[in-house]
Amino acid sequence: MTESYIDNFLNKLLPNLRIAVIGDVMVDRYVFGKVERISPEAPVPVNKVSHITSALGGAANVASNLANLECRVFLAGLMGTDEYGTVLQKLLTDAHIDGSGVISRTGHATTTKLRVLGSRQQMLRLDFEEITTLESDEEQMLLQWLQERIQDGLDGIIISDYGKGVLTDTVSSGVISIARKAGIPVLVDPKGTDWSKYNGADFVTPNMKEISDCIGYTVANAGGDVIEAAMKLHERYDFAHLMVTRSEKGITVIGKDGKVWSNPATAQEVFDVSGAGDTVAAAFLTSIAAKLSVRTSLQIANSAAGVVVAKVGTYPIHRSELLQLWHQWRPNRRWAPYESLSCREMAGKIRQWQQNGEIVVFTNGCFDILHRGHILYLQQAAMLGQHLVIGLNSDESVHRLKGEARPLVQQNDRAVLLSALACVDDVVIFNEDTPKELLAILRPDILVKGGDYKADEVIGREYVKRVEIISFEEGYSTTNIIDKITNMVRKGIL
Incomplete structure (x- = not known):
């Protein structure tokens, strides 16, 4: 039965899902080069640049992952009317993402992350950003936009919080309230130390640093310690599930009722973890929206993350890659009688x-x-x-x-x-x-x-x-x- 469910999900349901992403949109810039010598001016490597690329980042990378899974994607956030705002708009258009919910504010700096890479390894990151919260009229514009999208039909919502100001208490709680009334699952990628604005969410997906920051002490990356910390947060907040991404230990989901699902990591080689959490959010939420079980959704999300961390830069996984993974998982041998082997x-x-x-x-x-x-x-x-x-x-x-x-x-x-x-x-x-x-x-x-x-x-x-x-x-x-x-x-x- 699991095989038929996954086949149906990848081939029929996934391309027809309608998902909204709300959060801090960014542009990811990559400077690729090769390091062969040290500068005579200072003890630093000289990177001979070969090419520069731009990609969707932050909440926009979540949307990009969803678009590459061939979902219909609707994005809301904040950008400026600057050069990188123009770059962002073009990237959204090229990715076939509906960016009608992205508010354009005059004089605002579009958040941009510039990464310098030498021989496929990240050497330096430069951040260009202006952290500012939404104005009250902008908050209402965003919530009204969501109401209209729900009226047109939505299957799931992802809140992608990078702490840049879009997800105020009003926006976060408003989005979750609207979604609950409509019976739409909400997944939150959290930020900060107070997660009360996410109360009511179906899934909150911290990494090890984020869960440690929120609970107030360093949580050891061991099964029992992660579960203990998660249950303490369940006592403090009203989430249905906490889904903790644990780097090389994979992903663990802990329900408010104490039920636990775990799935080990699958990547054999890691080059860049940029955007891996966004991939997990996209793959998991689409699986849940398609009514797959938590266990199966977790397997799909973890395998998708294993693909992207083996790539360089922010890399959105494609539906074709998930299909390829599934064909590798799914046994293609004919049944044969049991043969007793020594x-x-x-x-x-x-x-x-x-x-x-x-x-x-x-x-x-x-x-x-x-x-x-x-x-x-x-x-x-x-x-x-x-x-x-x-x-x-x-x-x-x-x-x-x-x-x-x-x-x-x-x-x-x-x-x-x-x-x-x-x-x-x-x-x-x-x-x-x-x-x-x-x-x-x-x-x-x-x-x-x-x-x-x-x-x-x-x-x-x-x-x-x-x-x-x-x-x-x-x-x-x-x-x-x-x-x-x-x-x-x-x-x-x-």
């Missing part, structure tokens, strides 16, 4: 894949009575690479770990069920209580564990390149299924 035979297959430059993901477990939680966990693990191998506990090891009554399903039957899943490449059965000896032979690239583990506590971590922790779907377990059946038998229902 650990040595499995190691040989893994070496062949790795020699072809393909990433091999490994996870392990008992998988006694396969259920929804298992499936979602395995699908998420499979998205981390090209091949997913499962280490399956034998009947004997399950008996030792789970008790005399387990397993309910014999090992070969469990292996057949798992190998029939489209996201699984191979299943290898092991008899030990832990997969340490198996991992010492297989040596995959990524080891995935589910639950509340810390990476440095995972058994077998020394045999892989990295460890990823994926949270289990709450409310699903083999034990719960067994308890439910037992209770039904006791009541005479079965």
Whole structure:
């Protein structure tokens, strides 16, 4: 079902979504060059400039991401009547973005960020800006503009706050109030230390620095610390969800009810994080607007971010790139009967894949009575690479770990069920209580564990390149299924 939902989203729903972006619009300028010597005038590098480009930045970059996803995009903000205001207007026109909500103020300096790059690495940034809040009549113009867009039909709203003055308390609370009355989801990319103006938002998406600034202390980039900080902010503010972008640790979503979704980072190489948060906002909000689940929306957003950080400069992801990613995720092999392989035979297959430059993901477990939680966990693990191998506990090891009554399903039957899943490449059965000896032979690239583990506590971590922790779907377990059946038998229902 997840496959058909994502196919439908990427091919049919996404190009028809209508999304409004409200926030601080900017122009991003890039000076590209090459550094080969030090200046004789001062101990600084000399950058021999090859070319200069301009791109949409800030809230306009969010709009650009949405436009490249082929949504219909409506943008509101503030710009000046200066040179860069003209550049901004042309960039919006070229990107097919409706900029009718961008207020033009005489004498105002259009916010511009100029980045100097040498050999694809950012060396220096120069900011040209004038931080000023909207006048009361401008606030009302913007809110009236939003009302008109909603009357024409909107599917979602992104508030992109860079602290430049557009998102006053009146505008922020007004936008959220209007959206809630219309039943339209709102995602906020926040700024500052007081987030009360975002009360009522469906999703607020801070990075690690922003959540630390707001809560008043440095939050460690570890799962438990992030969740604890998020729950404290949930007590302070009225958001449905906090979605924390955690750099190399990926993204974690924490609901007001305490429910947690996590997705690890996917980028293999990082050149520039400029605009990555904007990409996350665009990809996630469109997925939510299309009625995809939080878990699936998170996977799509995180994968999109993995694409843009591997590029230089502010880079809006294209729908074609998401489609390409999806075709990589979606298994294209025909179903084949389960073939029992020894650990040595499995190691040989893994070496062949790795020699072809393909990433091999490994996870392990008992998988006694396969259920929804298992499936979602395995699908998420499979998205981390090209091949997913499962280490399956034998009947004997399950008996030792789970008790005399387990397993309910014999090992070969469990292996057949798992190998029939489209996201699984191979299943290898092991008899030990832990997969340490198996991992010492297989040596995959990524080891995935589910639950509340810390990476440095995972058994077998020394045999892989990295460890990823994926949270289990709450409310699903083999034990719960067994308890439910037992209770039904006791009541005479079965």
